[in-house]
Amino acid sequence: MTIFKPLAADDRVSTKTLLHEAIPITGTIVSGTYGDRHSEGNVQNFTHGMFQSVYDYPYLSSSANHIFDITLGTSPTSTLTVASMATKKDNIYNQMAQVLSGYNKDGEIQEFDADGNITAGGITIDDALFVSFSRLLSKDEIKKGSFELEMGVSANLSASFAQRIKIVDQGAATSYKVNSPAGEYGILYATGSTLTTDVLSTTGSNIASHTASIGGNTYWQAGLIYYQAGLVVLTSSMFHDCSHGGYLITASCDWDGTGTTFTGSLETLQISASADFFRHRIYNLQFNNTIELNSTVYFCRTKHNEFNYSSNPTYLSGSQLRVKNESTDIPISYITSIGLYSADNQLLAVGKFSEPIRKDSNIELTFRARLDY
Secondary structure, eight states: OOOOOOOOGGGEEEEEEEEEEEEEEEHHHHTTTTSSTTOOTTEEEOTTOSOEEEESSOTTSTTOOEEEEEEEEEOTTOOOOOOSSHHHHHHHHHHHHHHHTOBOTTSOBOOEETTSOOTTOOOEEOEEEEEEEOHHHHBTEEOTTOOEEEEEOOSOGGGGGGSEEEEEOTTHHHHOBOOSTTOOEEEEEEEEOSSOSOSBOSOSTTTGGGEEEETTEEEEEEEEEETTTTEEEEEGGGGSBGGGTSSBSSOOOOSSSSSOOHHHHHHHSOHHHHHHHHHTTEEEEEEEEEEEEEEEEEEEEEOTTSSOSOOOGGGEETTEETTOSSTTSOOEEEEEEEEEEOTTOOEEEEEEEEEEEEEETTOOEEEEEEEEO
8 A cells, every 4th residue: 555654853863884994905015025125016107206106916907996196395494405306395385284284374285383373382293294085995084093004114214124113003093183274184293013122212302293103102203194195294204214314223225225314305206206205114004994974764654544544456356355254354455665755745755665565554663774974
């Protein structure tokens, strides 16, 4: 029997559920699995040379999934003498800062602030490495407090992981920032990995202003993470020793085997080459993504005197109801589906039951129809 029954206000309820997936990206996936350095099949470089794309399989394969992009940039206030791709590196930094940091009161592009406190001024990130995760992995956003990047910082390129640091968004679940046009973001901090605890320096003129005490432990400011944008900004200070304005006790990381440091690569190397050496120092990378699932639940109620008959022609045999054995039997119907209609009776959604539901005048039922979007 087809009957339109209006839904009252208390027959509808809307809910929001946050679902999380664990995303592990091991160093073997992003470096060395599909070829040697500079000739890996899962890494795509472009003729414009402005960024590098990384896949989980050789990128020409139909099975390949895009993981993230890597690029580098220098700010207009950088003290580096950039000889390779200087204009492009400046433009990349300005583009990222424009989208993620916005503009200051004078209409100028706001540089990345190391501690997120823009109004108080302070230290800015002048030379940065950017990792932009694909939408496939980050989904609606990266879950706050779940990001972890473990990197090798040994000065010996052939033994990159002899000394490692962990870069995490420690405490971000409760202390994230909201003063970005791109949404919420957190501060990334570095700490010694489980392999070693003496990698990070506690001395040097540049150290005190870059550290923070969280839960009684000391962390070094390593960059920023933009959760909805799925983008990480790493400061170059993370890969230098304290005598050169960085955070490491040991000599600066040798990026290309010739003694070139990270900032040296910013000055002299192509972006794709610097991205190669960065990838080959990734020991482990993981985070949880977030999927926002919005739902509207409709409670479809059938009272004892409703929906006890059917308009299906086969419901009758002659003038008798097929489901009645005796004339004194109460009418019975079987509900097989529910339709949700618009105000002008246009069918919008249909819900089918796995088996018919018996209905008679002794039964009242409430069906729960849920629409996810």
